[in-house]
Amino acid sequence: MTRSPPTACPQDRTYDPGRRVHQVSTQVIVLNGGSSSGKSGISRCLKAILPLPWINLGVDDLIDRLPPSLTDSGSGVAFGQQGEVILGDGWRELETAWTTGVAAMARAGARIIIDDVFLGGRTDQERLRAHLKGLDVLWVGVRCDSVTAAAREIARGDRVPGMAAIQAETVHTGVVYDVEVDTTRTESLDCARTIAKHVS
Amino acid sequence: MTRSPPTACPQDRTYDPGRRVHQVSTQVIVLNGGSSSGKSGISRCLKAILPLPWINLGVDDLIDRLPPSLTDSGSGVAFGQQGEVILGDGWRELETAWTTGVAAMARAGARIIIDDVFLGGRTDQERLRAHLKGLDVLWVGVRCDSVTAAAREIARGDRVPGMAAIQAETVHTGVVYDVEVDTTRTESLDCARTIAKHVS
Amino acid sequence: MTRSPPTACPQDRTYDPGRRVHQVSTQVIVLNGGSSSGKSGISRCLKAILPLPWINLGVDDLIDRLPPSLTDSGSGVAFGQQGEVILGDGWRELETAWTTGVAAMARAGARIIIDDVFLGGRTDQERLRAHLKGLDVLWVGVRCDSVTAAAREIARGDRVPGMAAIQAETVHTGVVYDVEVDTTRTESLDCARTIAKHVS
Amino acid sequence: MTRSPPTACPQDRTYDPGRRVHQVSTQVIVLNGGSSSGKSGISRCLKAILPLPWINLGVDDLIDRLPPSLTDSGSGVAFGQQGEVILGDGWRELETAWTTGVAAMARAGARIIIDDVFLGGRTDQERLRAHLKGLDVLWVGVRCDSVTAAAREIARGDRVPGMAAIQAETVHTGVVYDVEVDTTRTESLDCARTIAKHVS
Numbered sequence: 001m002t003r004s005p006p007t008a009c010p011q012d013r014t015y016d017p018g019r020r021v022h023q024v025s026t027q028v029i030v031l032n033g034g035s036s037s038g039k040s041g042i043s044r045c046l047k048a049i050l051p052l053p054w055i056n057l058g059v060d061d062l063i064d065r066l067p068p069s070l071t072d073s074g075s076g077v078a079f080g081q082q083g084e085v086i087l088g089d090g091w092r093e094l095e096t097a098w099t100t101g102v103a104a105m106a107r108a109g110a111r112i113i114i115d116d117v118f119l120g121g122r123t124d125q126e127r128l129r130a131h132l133k134g135l136d137v138l139w140v141g142v143r144c145d146s147v148t149a150a151a152r153e154i155a156r157g158d159r160v161p162g163m164a165a166i167q168a169e170t171v172h173t174g175v176v177y178d179v180e181v182d183t184t185r186t187e188s189l190d191c192a193r194t195i196a197k198h199v200s
Numbered sequence: 201m202t203r204s205p206p207t208a209c210p211q212d213r214t215y216d217p218g219r220r221v222h223q224v225s226t227q228v229i230v231l232n233g234g235s236s237s238g239k240s241g242i243s244r245c246l247k248a249i250l251p252l253p254w255i256n257l258g259v260d261d262l263i264d265r266l267p268p269s270l271t272d273s274g275s276g277v278a279f280g281q282q283g284e285v286i287l288g289d290g291w292r293e294l295e296t297a298w299t300t301g302v303a304a305m306a307r308a309g310a311r312i313i314i315d316d317v318f319l320g321g322r323t324d325q326e327r328l329r330a331h332l333k334g335l336d337v338l339w340v341g342v343r344c345d346s347v348t349a350a351a352r353e354i355a356r357g358d359r360v361p362g363m364a365a366i367q368a369e370t371v372h373t374g375v376v377y378d379v380e381v382d383t384t385r386t387e388s389l390d391c392a393r394t395i396a397k398h399v400s
Numbered sequence: 401m402t403r404s405p406p407t408a409c410p411q412d413r414t415y416d417p418g419r420r421v422h423q424v425s426t427q428v429i430v431l432n433g434g435s436s437s438g439k440s441g442i443s444r445c446l447k448a449i450l451p452l453p454w455i456n457l458g459v460d461d462l463i464d465r466l467p468p469s470l471t472d473s474g475s476g477v478a479f480g481q482q483g484e485v486i487l488g489d490g491w492r493e494l495e496t497a498w499t500t501g502v503a504a505m506a507r508a509g510a511r512i513i514i515d516d517v518f519l520g521g522r523t524d525q526e527r528l529r530a531h532l533k534g535l536d537v538l539w540v541g542v543r544c545d546s547v548t549a550a551a552r553e554i555a556r557g558d559r560v561p562g563m564a565a566i567q568a569e570t571v572h573t574g575v576v577y578d579v580e581v582d583t584t585r586t587e588s589l590d591c592a593r594t595i596a597k598h599v600s
Numbered sequence: 601m602t603r604s605p606p607t608a609c610p611q612d613r614t615y616d617p618g619r620r621v622h623q624v625s626t627q628v629i630v631l632n633g634g635s636s637s638g639k640s641g642i643s644r645c646l647k648a649i650l651p652l653p654w655i656n657l658g659v660d661d662l663i664d665r666l667p668p669s670l671t672d673s674g675s676g677v678a679f680g681q682q683g684e685v686i687l688g689d690g691w692r693e694l695e696t697a698w699t700t701g702v703a704a705m706a707r708a709g710a711r712i713i714i715d716d717v718f719l720g721g722r723t724d725q726e727r728l729r730a731h732l733k734g735l736d737v738l739w740v741g742v743r744c745d746s747v748t749a750a751a752r753e754i755a756r757g758d759r760v761p762g763m764a765a766i767q768a769e770t771v772h773t774g775v776v777y778d779v780e781v782d783t784t785r786t787e788s789l790d791c792a793r794t795i796a797k798h799v800s
Contacts, residue, residue: 045354048668053666053667055667066655094710098710103705109696152241154245154388159246168777187348189352247467253469253490255464255466294453297506300508309497444755445754448757462771549789551789552641554788555789
């Protein structure tokens with residue numbers, strides 16, 4: 001298992017010459033997956049089974065907090081007819097500040113599960129990685145077959161139709177993970193157990 | 201496939217000698233299954249795929265509408281430490297009136313998906329059957345392996361822990377169905393498609 | 401205080417010559433008012449303070465249960481740019497069946513607070529009165545100054561903008577009440593106490 | 601109007617001799633008030649009327665994200681029989697990290713409305729002030745008569761009964777504000793307009 005940045009040498013963080021080897025522990029868990037792939041369910045299971053207290057914060061939390069000026073005008077977040085998500089300049093500015101703050105929470109000692117949707121694939125991971133620099137991050141890919149995700153979108157009934165299918169594959173393009181789970185045939189709790197084994 | 205009552209001869213309802221054969225169509229779909237077995241997801245999928253308009257009404261809708269006097273005192277609905285549901289006298293009276301009304305909606309032309317939990321198994325089915333007398337009912341068993349249902353209860357995070365496991369088997373005791381689905385390894389949408397084939 | 405129909409002589413229902421004077425008690429409370437006028441808050445307060453158990457069912461409950469075919473097509477309920485509500489034929493059929501059922505619940509013994517929006521004013525009241533025939537109904541007008549209702553619509557943030565202002569006056573046109581409350585300067589709980597005095 | 605810290609001389613921030621008068625703008629709005637005093641409604645109105653985009657984050661958002669281990673054990677947040685809130689050590693640690701992060705979001709450019717409940721009065725304000733050091737903060741007291749707040753708690757129906765009355769006065773003890781509003785007889789939107797005049 002590698003962590004953030006996966007290219008870094010783990011020993012750098014665990015070996016402190018002249019003093020002692022100190023315990024390294026995971027500070028952030030990033031769950032990346034398309035809409036209706038099952039990230040929220042996994043997040044709740046992780047909070048229930050991990051021995052230390054974790055909180056969750058995700059991109060949907062920021063969307064829920066946007067003012068009418070950003071949701072009505074299209075300068076923030078808008079949704080297309082086919083379920084595509086359109087991000088405006090107003091969004092990017094806010095998202096950057098939001099992510100800076102979430103990273104600061106983690107540096108201040110809160111263990112955080114970030115649930116995200118890398119619409120831009122690898123580019124989004126790199127941007128997030130830069131924000132989380134210095135933190136011990138576990139990168140998790142949450143996959144779900146696109147037909148299954150689209151079916152779950154209908155069963156939920158509260159999401160913009162089409163998002164699940166559009167995002168299922170694209171959000172993983174070029175992204176590097178420490179662990180991947182697939183909710184197509186595995187329950188959220190079992191996925192969470194797999195992930196938990198990688199949490200130190 | 202048989203309908204309500206399963207012992208009735210379908211011809212009785214479709215053949216009207218001396219006048220004409222009239223079209224019989226399903227008026228009520230009863231989904232019976234334990235907590236976290238997936239009834240709500242199936243219900244939403246049915247509403248999305250059935251050609252005619254259906255609405256859903258279930259036991260949870262009544263519970264959500266109970267006054268504080270019935271939820272605080274235990275004379276309505278209460279939940280035990282292990283997730284058991286305790287129904288008081290105040291509940292029974294209200295539930296009878298509620299079900300009478302739901303049946304009346306169906307007789308007045310609304311197609312209704314009733315989502316229920318037969319805590320008393322066959323006894324509850326017989327009680328509901330009496331209320332729905334004369335209506336064309338499709339009885340559906342929604343099964344889910346108890347371990348899986350308990351896992352989904354954790355992933356949802358908004359249900360009294362323990363209910364899923366306790367109810368998984370008992371709610372089906374002695375109940376007779378027209379069609380049964382199992383959400384353990386089948387998506388809600390696929391279960392809904394199976395059920396839809398039995399809707400006339 | 402008069403009840404349903406307000407033109408009826410109360411004695412007709414309480415005096416039964418040759419046998420005995422029997423107890424009459426309110427079976428249905430109808431709260432009519434525009435969007436954001438405060439009906440839901442009053443309904444919750446009534447449930448908290450009335451000595452007998454009451455449940456609430458309203459037009460919003462039916463809207464929430466409509467299938468996608470009725471909300472997406474405009475054949476059910478649609479919302480205009482200015483907050484106007486457009487009801488299609490599919491809606492009228494369902495609403496009639498729904499109301500028939502709610503009346504049946506009340507006749508079967510459930511005490512029900514119906515929270516409604518008489519978009520058609522007096523016509524809607526007459527239609528509902530016909531459904532509730534034979535039941536002891538308390539007709540309540542819930543008024544709120546249109547500017548105040550529009551302000552509360554913004555503060556809620558979860559309603560179609562404009563509905564509050566459009567509906568504030570029109571829903572009361574020609575409607576006859578047993579009691580009226582005005583939430584503009586009176587808290588929901590105080591309005592509920594006023595109403596409760598008329599519940600027998 | 602004074603800002604954070606209220607003892608600072610406003611000119612210090614607007615007058616920069618030798619260079620130019622630069623624009624100072626509010627970065628954080630802190631709404632402090634008891635449960636059911638109307639903070640959320642004011643927050644939504646502020647987001648609707650302020651010309652620049654603002655997001656809201658509050659103590660309730662953190663509570664909603666706590667893992668079961670902190671809500672079930674009492675080591676996080678617990679609620680007493682009379683509506684009193686009991687904060688454990690696990691809570692304090694998390695809250696400190698959370699607030700650090702929210703301050704970092706604001707420093708990174710997000711305009712944030714913090715909705716808080718100073719259970720400890722002035723002590724809590726001082727703690728928050730330390731976190732927000734260097735930011736231009738507008739401190740707002742949201743008052744509501746305790747009887748009215750308790751009435752609104754009943755009308756909402758989703759809060760622990762008793763909290764509103766207990767907190768109505770105590771949360772303001774020793775707290776210093778730039779502006780105070782009282783929702784007892786003033787609508788959220790009007791309170792928001794009053795506050796908006798103090799936002800630069």
